[in-house]
Amino acid sequence: MPQVPYQPYSTAQPSSPGERISVNTPPAAFGENIGAALKQLGTSFDQVGSELFQRAVGFQDIKNETEAREADAKYAEQQGLLHADYTAKEGKAAVDGLKPYIDQSHQLRQSIRDNLSNPAAQRMYDSASLGFLQRNIFNAAGHAGNENKRWVVGTAQAKADLAAKTMVNPTDEEEAEQKVQDIDDQSHVIAGAQNWEEPQRQDWKLKQTSHFRLGQIGEVSKTDPPHAFQMLDKYKEQMTQDDFDHVSDIVRAQNRAIGGAILANNIFDPSKSLKDMEADVEKQAPKYAHDDPLFAQHAIQTLRGVYNQKHYAQKQEDMTNLQTVDEAIGKGVKDERELRLDPQVAAAIDALPANKRNKIPAAINNFNAARLKSAHEDNFTQLWGMSYNDPSSFLDLDISAQNVSQQQMRQLMNRKATLIKNPQDDPRVARAVGWMRASRGSELEALGIFHRNENNKDQFDHFTGALSSAIDVWQEENKRPPGYKDIVETIGPQVIKQRAGTHFWSANRPFFDQDVPKGWGDDLKAEAERRGEPAPTDEEINRAFVRSQFIQLYHKEKPSGAQ
Amino acid sequence: MAFPLAAAGIGASAAGGLTSAIGSLFQGQAQANMYNYQAGVALANKTLAQQDANYSVATGEVEAQQHGMRTRAEVGATKVGFGAGNIAVNSGTASKVAKSEIEIGQQNEAITRANAAKRAYGFNVAAAEDTAQAGAYQFAALTSTTAGDIGAASSIIGGAGSVSSKFLQGIQTGIFNG
Numbered sequence: 001m002p003q004v005p006y007q008p009y010s011t012a013q014p015s016s017p018g019e020r021i022s023v024n025t026p027p028a029a030f031g032e033n034i035g036a037a038l039k040q041l042g043t044s045f046d047q048v049g050s051e052l053f054q055r056a057v058g059f060q061d062i063k064n065e066t067e068a069r070e071a072d073a074k075y076a077e078q079q080g081l082l083h084a085d086y087t088a089k090e091g092k093a094a095v096d097g098l099k100p101y102i103d104q105s106h107q108l109r110q111s112i113r114d115n116l117s118n119p120a121a122q123r124m125y126d127s128a129s130l131g132f133l134q135r136n137i138f139n140a141a142g143h144a145g146n147e148n149k150r151w152v153v154g155t156a157q158a159k160a161d162l163a164a165k166t167m168v169n170p171t172d173e174e175e176a177e178q179k180v181q182d183i184d185d186q187s188h189v190i191a192g193a194q195n196w197e198e199p200q201r202q203d204w205k206l207k208q209t210s211h212f213r214l215g216q217i218g219e220v221s222k223t224d225p226p227h228a229f230q231m232l233d234k235y236k237e238q239m240t241q242d243d244f245d246h247v248s249d250i251v252r253a254q255n256r257a258i259g260g261a262i263l264a265n266n267i268f269d270p271s272k273s274l275k276d277m278e279a280d281v282e283k284q285a286p287k288y289a290h291d292d293p294l295f296a297q298h299a300i301q302t303l304r305g306v307y308n309q310k311h312y313a314q315k316q317e318d319m320t321n322l323q324t325v326d327e328a329i330g331k332g333v334k335d336e337r338e339l340r341l342d343p344q345v346a347a348a349i350d351a352l353p354a355n356k357r358n359k360i361p362a363a364i365n366n367f368n369a370a371r372l373k374s375a376h377e378d379n380f381t382q383l384w385g386m387s388y389n390d391p392s393s394f395l396d397l398d399i400s401a402q403n404v405s406q407q408q409m410r411q412l413m414n415r416k417a418t419l420i421k422n423p424q425d426d427p428r429v430a431r432a433v434g435w436m437r438a439s440r441g442s443e444l445e446a447l448g449i450f451h452r453n454e455n456n457k458d459q460f461d462h463f464t465g466a467l468s469s470a471i472d473v474w475q476e477e478n479k480r481p482p483g484y485k486d487i488v489e490t491i492g493p494q495v496i497k498q499r500a501g502t503h504f505w506s507a508n509r510p511f512f513d514q515d516v517p518k519g520w521g522d523d524l525k526a527e528a529e530r531r532g533e534p535a536p537t538d539e540e541i542n543r544a545f546v547r548s549q550f551i552q553l554y555h556k557e558k559p560s561g562a563q
Numbered sequence: 564m565a566f567p568l569a570a571a572g573i574g575a576s577a578a579g580g581l582t583s584a585i586g587s588l589f590q591g592q593a594q595a596n597m598y599n600y601q602a603g604v605a606l607a608n609k610t611l612a613q614q615d616a617n618y619s620v621a622t623g624e625v626e627a628q629q630h631g632m633r634t635r636a637e638v639g640a641t642k643v644g645f646g647a648g649n650i651a652v653n654s655g656t657a658s659k660v661a662k663s664e665i666e667i668g669q670q671n672e673a674i675t676r677a678n679a680a681k682r683a684y685g686f687n688v689a690a691a692e693d694t695a696q697a698g699a700y701q702f703a704a705l706t707s708t709t710a711g712d713i714g715a716a717s718s719i720i721g722g723a724g725s726v727s728s729k730f731l732q733g734i735q736t737g738i739f740n741g
Binding site: 008009010011013014015018019020021023025027029030031032033034035036037038039040041042043044045046047048049050051052053054055056057059060061063064117118119120121 | 564565566567568569571572573574575576577578579580581582583584585586587588589590591592593594596597600601604607608611612615621622625626629632633635636639640686689711714718721722725729732733734735736737738740
């Protein structure tokens, strides 16, 4: 059957619905990433800040550490001084000083700590200084403990020693027993301090008691050796063997000394011979010896001593009297009569044996002669030295008034003459010429004697020679050296004064230039010849003449009554 | 030497705290903006889904109409066939066949409409989802702002803590004691 291409219904299908909007919305599209970045930036800032700050802290740590170390060193130094001061203390002072020392140590550490700039430095300082402080305190405590023990032991020992040394009456048994009891008490104290066992305490007690008994018996033996022997027997058990032997020796020695002396004095009789008395000693010695084999020998020696003593005493008395007399002579007396003016010396003279008393006048003379000689020698030596060291002063001296022997006086005059022999070397003349030049220069110039030269040397020498003689004579007459005024107003003008010649036709000539009268020097030459000395020269004769003129002149000028 | 470094460090820490605070605020605001945007997209999708639901119902009606037309065409063809075979179409077997075809056609139309309704329902559900999603995004925008504020406060507090810590450490170590 044929088919018509006809579709009687629609075939188109409606499309399916379900469309949706789908948008990708990343947070960055809204700036969320910027916010995250800002947060990260903030975090970075914080990290950087933290890092910088930690570096700053690091720097500060170094500074703090340095500061703390310096403070620690300072503390160690001052604490060391404090510790040294404390450890130098001993005994009770160390015990009493411990608490103050600890307080001072704390204060010292704290004061240094308070000066630190910040808590971190203080913490570092604490870590070092606290340990040091603790060690110091520990050490100081040990020192205090030891010193406490020493103090206790030392005190107890001192009490025991004191007990042994402070006995009022060594024969008082009650007092002695009390001392022994004291020693026993102290032994307990020391044993407690030293942690001793009983045997150690007993040993210490024995030694101390023995020491005490040694002193006690020794003391008794000084006055009562027999009683000391009894005590030795009684207290033997309380003594060590060494002390017992020692005190036995002491008692025996004392017995020899005291008992021997008693025996010797009892037996001594000036009317008996020494030999007889020694025999008596040997006979009676056993009664006093207490079995001492040396006693008799010792008593004999004592007897000889007593015997010699009697003779020695007489000699000693003579020597004392002689010494008294010699001392009196030494003070300066003329004779024995003057010596006896002192009653003590007179008694000493009278007590001397005749042979010695007769020698006293000679001793006075010898002493005085020796003393005078010694004084002359001293003066002469001084003047002789002066003539060399200070000739001007020496020439000013009056030799005749010096305290020297006649022989020494002649020596000094010769020395003076030697010094003034050459007037130009005479310091007095040089000084006088100087004054004359200053005050009377024109007159000296007119006379041609202002200076010495080849043309006027004789004239000038006459002038100075005359001036020397004039000064010498003036000084002898006036008993003092001339001064400036004396030279320029008196002596100098006289020396240069013009005098008329011996004849009317003679010209006027100055005083220093006078002719010596004929035959005037003959006596001088004869005297020199008689003494065996060289004959004086014309110049010496001239000076002697001028000198005589001045003597005449000054003697005449002296006022009446002058010496 | 220590003091300038310490001062710079503290300054940097302070700046870091402030910068972090600003970053937190900025980040919170950006996230809020993003969530608001996404909420807007969700609301748009909600509208689209609602429109799809309507469209789906309309599409189902068209398909049902097509099924009606096809059924009627088949019933006509069947009657033509029976008529060509001289079989009475309004009675007997032919009538039953036509009736059956009509019933099948009606069932197909009903199923088609049902399917369309089902699709429309799915779109409505999607629209509801989009509405809910938009609400969630809007809330997220709010919380982001709050989170930014909190973050900023945290940064400020942290910065202040860091600065004060450094300052105290500086005093303790003596950096600021001269």
